[in-house]
Amino acid sequence: MNRRLMKVDPKLVKEFLVNRISEAVEARVDGTVPADVSEDVLARRGYLARTVETELFEPARAPMPWLAELLEGRKPAEVSRELAEGDPAGKPDPPDGSWRVPGPGGHVRYFVTLEALAKLGLVQAGDREALERRWLVGFYLRCCEEVVEDGR
Numbered sequence: 001m002n003r004r005l006m007k008v009d010p011k012l013v014k015e016f017l018v019n020r021i022s023e024a025v026e027a028r029v030d031g032t033v034p035a036d037v038s039e040d041v042l043a044r045r046g047y048l049a050r051t052v053e054t055e056l057f058e059p060a061r062a063p064m065p066w067l068a069e070l071l072e073g074r075k076p077a078e079v080s081r082e083l084a085e086g087d088p089a090g091k092p093d094p095p096d097g098s099w100r101v102p103g104p105g106g107h108v109r110y111f112v113t114l115e116a117l118a119k120l121g122l123v124q125a126g127d128r129e130a131l132e133r134r135w136l137v138g139f140y141l142r143c144c145e146e147v148v149e150d151g152r
Contacts, residue, residue: 022115024052036077037138045116046138053103060103067147076144084136089129
């Protein structure tokens with residue numbers, strides 16, 4: 001994967017990307033999502049965040065052959081849980097974790113996750129790593145669905 005990464009001001013990232021994605025997620029949080037994430041408020045938000053990414057950012061719609069390989073003969077829910085558990089704790093560095101997924105990048109996703117935790121009053125909650133992984137389960141489930149829908 002040949003990606004061009006660009007260093008950006010964190011304040012700009014938060015103002016223009018994180019806030020925009022987070023607001024779009026909150027605007028549709030009561031909408032329909034798959035049963036695998038419908039009961040978990042964090043997984044629901046992760047799923048919707050990926051949906052928003054693909055709507056807002058053309059690069060987010062790029063194929064994910066690595067994910068297609070992981071999905072061969074497996075259920076998306078199983079793969080999404082596996083990916084979430086395998087992500088590094090905290091803010092991932094390229095090329096780890098959600099950086100493998102095309103779109104705004106792992107740091108943006110990390111901050112969108114923190115916004116979701118804040119919105120739900122979970123910032124001070126015990127095991128933040130477990131909470132972040134719940135968000136990632138939904139995020140990766142939507143990624144898996146994209147691959148299945150594209151037939152790749």
